[in-house]
Amino acid sequence: MQAPYFHIHRDSVSTICITIGGVWDFRIAKSKLNSLASALHKHQNKRQITQIMFADDARIDLAFGIFLKQHLHSTPEIIASNEINATLNQCLIASIPPTPKHSFVKLFFAQLGKGVYEFFQSFIDFLNFVGMSFYYLVISLFHGNIRLTPLLYHINESGFKALPVSLLTAFIVGFAIALQGAVQLELMGAPLLSIEMTAKLSLREMGPFILALVIAGRSASSFTAEIGVMRLTDELDAMKTMNFHPVPFLVIPRLFALIIVMPLLVFLADAFSLLGGMLAVYLQLGIDMGSYIDKVHESVSWTHFFIGIVKAPFFGAAIALVGCFRGFCIKENTQELGRITTISVVNALFWIIAINAIFSFITSRLGI
Template sequence: MKEIFLRYEVHQDHLTLISAGEWMLHTVLQIEKRLLEVPCDRKIIWDVSAISDFDSAGVLLFIEHLERFQNATEVEVVGYTENQKDMYDLLNRDIPKTIPSRKQSTLENLGRHTLEAAQDIKDFTTFTGHLFYAMFHTFLHPKAIRFKETVYHIHQSGFNALIIIALTSFLVGMVISYQGSVQLAKFGADIFIVDTVAISITRELGPMITAIVIAGRSGSAYTAEIGAMKITEEISAMRTMGFDPYTFLVLPRVFALMIALPLLIFFADIVGIIGGMVASNMQLGISMTVFIERVYEVLEVKHYLLGMMKGPVFAFLIAAIGCFRGFQVAHKTESIGLHTTSSVVNSIFLVIAFDALFSVIFTELGL
């Protein structure tokens, strides 16, 4: 089990900071990372009685952050031993008042970012395991499904997104038609613009554009909502009362998006084709009747189905990442913004990566 060197408890008028374990040279990096997360918006009572061992590196770290806290708020240190006090007096006397900051090398930064990415992947894998367990348990006990909350999130993530999805899809269809018609007109193959618009929208662009819009709209909202609940201790209270946050917070959002996104993709496909039809009529003079007849000839049902199959996968990724980043929010307001940004970036990246994976698989299968 991972050793906890530092934790804090937030009270109404003060914050209790509890240090524990070995504050030694090999642990100071972990401890410092945790110390930087401690808010300084109220009085701090720093309890060091649970520290089992320490060396000069640990005491220097304590001195550095004690001064930082004292510059921001009132600090009271309790529970220290005579040995700790002697070491503090010795080192604090010889520390220069201004310590030049050490510049980190490019290789060091790369290593740190790599470790953070690896930890993120590990945490997300753990989160996904909890999510699948909650999903399996819910399927075995259907009465535990929160239908009211699921319908609410379907309305928020699906119905309320129709306008932006319609506008985006219509414009994408028009852009494809305009750009494609310029090239096809050179070869007298104007009619093939219908093939280009219909197949590209239904197979690739419709699902991907819809998922990207939903990632920016609904995925970020999931992160902000759950993050705010974590800051206000609602999630901790929920666990205290014996409620599983995965069942009550995550699953309704995941189920809602897995239902809403395929429907939005179907809607986006239709609107995107209409956008291409309008542009074809304006640019090439292809009448809407001819366009629709050509669509009937070239657009097979499998193209719609292959595009729709991506919907539940994209929805699961967006909802899971949005909720995961929400649970990662720390007890400070700026953390919501940082994790909301991470949620959107991660969701869009995974949507594009999985879309590319689907394209390779479908091509290899001859679909």
């Protein structure tokens, strides 16, 4: 392979001819290309290059042709063989613009603005979806056309099948909270307060909240994946073609099922959370079951229990709405299915925390 070279000839005081020879292809050293580029730029600034001649042993490829045209700001006469001329004619890019330099500040604010806009648009779409879902739910209740079979199916799938892990989680959390409370309050000389603290926390917060987190991780992802797969396989389009609206057929049974089943699950979660607290108090303080129940009956009113029950339908509605809404957002491919399913669980957890905080604020203001 002939080594690449170039020579600069001065034809007169103001004109220069550059002769290029050897093999100039993608394997050429960068230093050689930089030397040629420097020579071209130096003499083109003075408008002295009038001719570029390729020697008989010259061989070029498309990459070098693009490189040459990129660094030729003027149009000198090119003397070359037919093969080289054909290669140069294929280089339609006369000038490749330099890579733009992005400012970090501009890029940051651009991404921030894009994120804010997408969040706002998604929030508006979600509000529209919530309004449409409750509209169809009310219509279905007033007309008595709730589809019983899918309703019972989703009560079983989303509710009762989640009982083992939900009750075990509530039991463990109740045990841990009661144990830590008993240890700390025992050091302060008021160990019996741990029973009241555990019972109130279990009924008001830990039972409903922990249960909602478990159901969100299980059911929100399930709803999103089911509806997302139906969208990817064009089942939703088929339903619309048959004049079946997807919301009454897909969203309402799931929404109504979680609204119904969540209070029942919260009742059981409260019971297991209290059992966990009772076991912890017995192990740490030696208080038996009868004394524990008597203390709970004396110090804890039914108000705490009803507050947790009232929260449950709101938790269920939030989980179902977020899961179904994100399922309808899936449009592209199976990779999008996984990403949106993850977002669905995160959104459901956020709304559960937000609803719980709102209830805590309202009940504290009302002194309940």
